[in-house]
Amino acid sequence: MSSAIINGKEIGQEIRNAVAERVIRLKEQGLTPGLAVVLVGDNQASATYVRNKQKSCEAIGMYSELIKLPEETTQEELLTQIQLLNQREDIHGILVQLPLPKHIDEDKVIATIAVEKDVDGFSPVSVGKMMLGQETFLPCTPFGVMKLLEYSGIEIAGKHAVIVGRSHIVGKPMGQLLLQKDATVTYTHSKTPDLPSFTKQADILIAAVGRANFITKEHVKEGAVVIDVGINRDDNNKLCGDVNFAEVDGIASHITPVPGGVGPMTITMLLFNTVQAAENKLAN
Numbered sequence: 001m002s003s004a005i006i007n008g009k010e011i012g013q014e015i016r017n018a019v020a021e022r023v024i025r026l027k028e029q030g031l032t033p034g035l036a037v038v039l040v041g042d043n044q045a046s047a048t049y050v051r052n053k054q055k056s057c058e059a060i061g062m063y064s065e066l067i068k069l070p071e072e073t074t075q076e077e078l079l080t081q082i083q084l085l086n087q088r089e090d091i092h093g094i095l096v097q098l099p100l101p102k103h104i105d106e107d108k109v110i111a112t113i114a115v116e117k118d119v120d121g122f123s124p125v126s127v128g129k130m131m132l133g134q135e136t137f138l139p140c141t142p143f144g145v146m147k148l149l150e151y152s153g154i155e156i157a158g159k160h161a162v163i164v165g166r167s168h169i170v171g172k173p174m175g176q177l178l179l180q181k182d183a184t185v186t187y188t189h190s191k192t193p194d195l196p197s198f199t200k201q202a203d204i205l206i207a208a209v210g211r212a213n214f215i216t217k218e219h220v221k222e223g224a225v226v227i228d229v230g231i232n233r234d235d236n237n238k239l240c241g242d243v244n245f246a247e248v249d250g251i252a253s254h255i256t257p258v259p260g261g262v263g264p265m266t267i268t269m270l271l272f273n274t275v276q277a278a279e280n281k282l283a284n
């Protein structure tokens with residue numbers, strides 16, 4: 001029997017519809033939620049993502065503004081731009097598209113974003129609050145994965161979640177959010193010896209490695225829920241995840257496809273956080 005497909009496009013659309021309703025309420029009160037996306041340089045992949053984000057904002061009636069800066073932008077110029085956005089009344093969320101050019105200190109840039117506008121949830125204060133279980137913007141990809149699990153009726157408490165990958169934006173916060181829902185969490189990474197011996201124990205397996213088709217049938221336990229966070233290009237330049245879908249299909253109980261799984265949820269939660277930021281402003 002094949003695995004149940006967790007449809008991120010469909011679940012994402014359902015959440016976006018609810019977010020669109022909140023946009024209508026805000027507009028009735030004279031406030032249009034606004035997202036600023038800062039793009040430095042001309043990374044082709046980044047340009048595509050950024051276009052998707054803007055289209056998604058417009059589709060639900062939000063304002064979005066692209067601040068496109070040349071590759072040669074200095075760190076100081078970028079910090080000045082962010083400080084201007086921090087002060088803007090019409091901008092409620094700020095996203096600085098990563099990766100940044102190598103001459104720019106990413107940590108410094110992210111730390112400059114006002115925490116109440118940090119809709120990516122990447123700043124040190126946001127991360128600290130998340131760790132403490134305090135109210136804050138959750139990073140969009142792990143937040144989106146939590147929503148996928150919730151909408152699919154997958155139980156988390158008491159389950160063994162194994163995370164493959166420990167990036168600041170996916171692996172680490174993913175484990176934290178699952179822990180907060182009472183999963184037992186194991187982090188694995190590139191230095192983990194005998195990876196399959198760990199991943200085979202997973203009730204919930206999160207693949208966030210960034211290598212095409214890296215997770216094969218030997219990594220997956222019968223009946224596991226497999227979440228594929230990867231976005232890679234295969235040898236034919238086709239979009240694919242970290243999981244070898246054809247191999248794992250039928251072993252997993254549930255699986256997310258790429259495309260159409262986690263990706264659309266990342267953008268959905270960005271819209272969600274931005275509307276929340278606007279609502280917070282109205283409340284204060």
Ligand SMILES: Nc1nc(=O)c2c([nH]1)NC[C@@H]1CN(c3ccc(C(=O)N[C@@H](CCC(=O)O)C(=O)O)cc3)C=[N+]21
Nearest residue numbers: 049095096097098099120231259260261263264266267
């Ligand atoms: N500050 C920052 N925040 C981010 O959230 C951020 C970032 N930088 N840098 C780049 C990554 C990547 N990312 C994606 C979002 C949606 C899809 C997505 O919607 N993917 C579609 C397919 C899109 C296609 O066909 O190319 C899918 O999986 O179905 C993919 C990738 C956000 N990122």
